Amino acid sequence: MEKPRVATKAAKGVAVAVVLALVLIPFLVIVSTSLASNREVVENGGWVLWPSDPTLRAYRTILDGGIVTKALGVSVGLTVIGTLFSLACTTFLAYALARPGVFGGKPVLLLILFTFLFPPGMIPAFLLVKGAGMMDTYAALVAPVLINVFNLIVLRGFFQGIPEELYEAARLDGAGDWQILWRIVLPLSKAALAVVSLFYAVSYWNAWFHASIYMESGHWPLSQVLRTYVIGGSQIADTGLSEAGMVSAPQTTQMAVLVIATVPILLVYPFLQKYFTKGVLTGAIKS
Helix, strand or coil: CCCCCHHHHHHHHHHHHHHHHHHHHHHHHHHHHHHCCHHHHHHCCCCCCCCCCCCCHHHHHHCCCCHHHHHHHHHHHHHHHHHHHHHHHHHHHHHHHHCCCCCCHHHHHHHHHHHHHCCCCHHHHHHHHHHCCCCCCHHHHCHHHCCCHHHHHHHHHHHHCCCHHHHHHHHHCCCCHHHHHHHHHHHHCHHHHHHHHHHHHHHHHCCCHHHHHHCCHHHCCHHHHHHHHHHCCCCCHHHCCCCCCCCCCHHHHHHHHHHHHHHHHHHHHHHHHHHHHHHHHHHHHHC
């Protein structure tokens, strides 16, 4: 319980400063490069730490009704709708599995855990999606990943942590299962629901793998455009996804796409950060 030494405090401060620099400097370079002019990017070898003449030319180019604009709309819609459906299905199933005496509860739980330990392969999943007629539809990006087993276990553990006396008191007052869920369980589970919602939202926002398998290029979400155009090094014009008026330097435009794909999640995360410790740890411990 003794006070830390000055050297210890200094070492901690240096460590924190180094970690912040490792995180912030690359992000600053990405944003600065996206705001730099074409000539400045070329003169600095493709990267700019601080632009001398900031411009939004790259952002205006990629958001001028081209493939990035459409992909951004697809990603926003997919994230919002997919998160709502996944959260609803996960909540209902977790509540059912958390209540004792539910018919078939243990076999269903064991079956779910089996899929967690032995997930299906890519080929069976592809054949299932194709057989269901969901190829090149947005349902193919939601239905196969509608319920995440980890999120389900976290919510189930959180629901089991609610005192049984609350359930008994509600039943004495004549409340049914739906009323108990809406009026007691969900209000007490805001932390876990917020964390699970963020997990689902990040998963849907970054869903490029299923899009690359099931979707045609005209229906790609932003994550797949980002992977093909930025990470894969392909030029938009070379892949048949050309945009009108593409005049920005490739590196500048790539960094602008990367910023657009990253910023929305960064803006949402701070509002849900306070729920992380309470939501995840409580659900995991109770499981």
